Amino acid sequence: MNLMNEKIEHLRRDFAILAHNYQRPEVQDTADFVADSLDLAAYAMQTDREHILMAGVTFMAETAAILSGKKVYMPDPSSSCPMASMCTRDMVIAAKRNHPDAGVVMYINTTAETKTVADVICTSANAVKIVESMDSEEIIFVPDANLASYVSRFSTKTIIPIPANGHCATHHMLTAEEIHLRRKEHTGAEVLVHPECRGEVIDVADFAMGTSGMVKHVRESESESFIIGTEVGLLHRLKKENPAKAFIPASDFLVCPSMKMHTLEKIALQMKMKENVVHVPEKIAEQARKPLLAMLGM
Numbered sequence: 001m002n003l004m005n006e007k008i009e010h011l012r013r014d015f016a017i018l019a020h021n022y023q024r025p026e027v028q029d030t031a032d033f034v035a036d037s038l039d040l041a042a043y044a045m046q047t048d049r050e051h052i053l054m055a056g057v058t059f060m061a062e063t064a065a066i067l068s069g070k071k072v073y074m075p076d077p078s079s080s081c082p083m084a085s086m087c088t089r090d091m092v093i094a095a096k097r098n099h100p101d102a103g104v105v106m107y108i109n110t111t112a113e114t115k116t117v118a119d120v121i122c123t124s125a126n127a128v129k130i131v132e133s134m135d136s137e138e139i140i141f142v143p144d145a146n147l148a149s150y151v152s153r154f155s156t157k158t159i160i161p162i163p164a165n166g167h168c169a170t171h172h173m174l175t176a177e178e179i180h181l182r183r184k185e186h187t188g189a190e191v192l193v194h195p196e197c198r199g200e201v202i203d204v205a206d207f208a209m210g211t212s213g214m215v216k217h218v219r220e221s222e223s224e225s226f227i228i229g230t231e232v233g234l235l236h237r238l239k240k241e242n243p244a245k246a247f248i249p250a251s252d253f254l255v256c257p258s259m260k261m262h263t264l265e266k267i268a269l270q271m272k273m274k275e276n277v278v279h280v281p282e283k284i285a286e287q288a289r290k291p292l293l294a295m296l297g298m
Contacts, residue, residue: 003100004264004268005264007266007268008030008271011291012087014049015047015049015052015053016032016033016043016044016052017031017033017053017055018031018032018033018034018035018043018054019031019033019262020034020035020057020126020233020259021035021211021215021231021233021234021237022231022233022234022259023055023056023233023260024233024260025092027263027267031055032047032099033240033275034208034237035110036123036125036212037060037109038108038125038126038198039121039210040056040063040064041060041063042296044070044072045067045068045069047070049069049070052064052070052073053073053075053267053270054072054073054278055081055262056259057079057084057258057270058074058080058084058109058111059108059110059111059112059257060149062111062112063108063277065208065278065285066280066285066292067289067290068198072277072278073246073270073271073274073275073277073278074270074276075262075263075269075270075276076261076262076266079258079262081109081258082258083109083144083169083170084143084211086113086143086167087163088113088192089113089117091163092118092142092162093106093115093203096139097116099160100284101136102138102139102140102160103134103135103136103138103139104117104120104135104139104140105118105121105124105130105139105142105180106119106122106140106291107121107122107124107142107144107147108123109290110142110143111200112280112284112285112288113252113288114142114143115288115292116141116287118288118291119134119291120291120294121291121292121295123211123293124209124210124213126295127147127195131151135227135232136157136268137161138157139158139160141160141296142162143161143162143163143166144166144167144168145165145166146163146197146199147195147196148281150199150208151164167196169229170230170231171194171197171254172194172196172197172198173254174193174197174198174250174251174254175200176200177233178250178251179191179201179250180204182192182248182250183227185248186227188224189225189226189246189248190206190221190223190225190226190227191205192205192207192208192209192218192227193205193208193229193230194208194230195210211230211234214230214234215237215241217244218245219241219242219248219268224246225248226238226246226247226248227248227250229251229254230250230254232251232254232255233255233259233260235236235247235249283295
């Protein structure tokens with residue numbers, strides 16, 4: 001154990017350290033729990049630790065704070081999701097005026113303020129199920145147009161993406177040509193891609209699923225090698241949990257800069273100083289909590 005890990009171990013008594021699947025390997029290895037955004041939120045609700053340290057992006061920390069009622073800290077508070085900033089509360093309200101009978105399904109990758117005007121929140125893992133559960137035949141889907149397009153493959157409902165070009169810059173850059181190239185280089189490997197990818201990528205993949213789905217699929221699959229079309233941080237967890245299998249990034253450029261902002265040094269400093277508290281105003285938290293709990297069936 002190095003000096004930095006020793007510092008963290010000394011300070012972590014009152015902290016639950018949560019890390020998203022896209023974090024740096026050493027951050028994942030230090031965390032109490034590593035998961036996707038939905039499971040991180042659920043863990044935050046059930047932990048008995050006094051404080052939560054979220055190694056993820058801002059919307060994840062906000063969600064944890066809203067659902068747990070605990071103080072949530074971020075090692076680097078500037079770690080924000082660009083896609084979450086692509087749609088505002090006012091944009092959803094305007095869309096609702098144009099489509100008054102539409103239900104509002106909002107991807108968890110949104111700010112707390114934007115969540116206040118959602119009917120229900122979804123993740124990439126449950127987006128299709130959530131949309132199909134709605135009574136409305138028109139669905140305003142916020143903010144990922146690629147995920148909206150993916151959902152429309154499995155639903156006869158009219159899906160209205162708001163904004164029309166909302167996307168995750170990391171997943172959006174992956175191309176079908178890169179998938180074809182990797183297939184040639186790694187014959188027989190299964191191709192798993194994220195639903196945030198463009199339709200052309202999903203068309204040539206074997207499976208499209210969120211990170212939790214990829215973890216489960218790889219564990220249960222008899223295949224020995226996998227081409228992974230999501231942020232490269234997930235490959236560390238996949239290899240750690242499946243050491244006998246091979247994992248190839250679909251592209252070496254699938255890196256989210258925001259997810260890489262957190263370091264062991266910042267984690268140790270924040271646990272000591274307790275400065276970067278994620279603050280969600282109570283009125284916003286109360287309104288955003290309702291669609292989050294609706295997703296969780298609570």
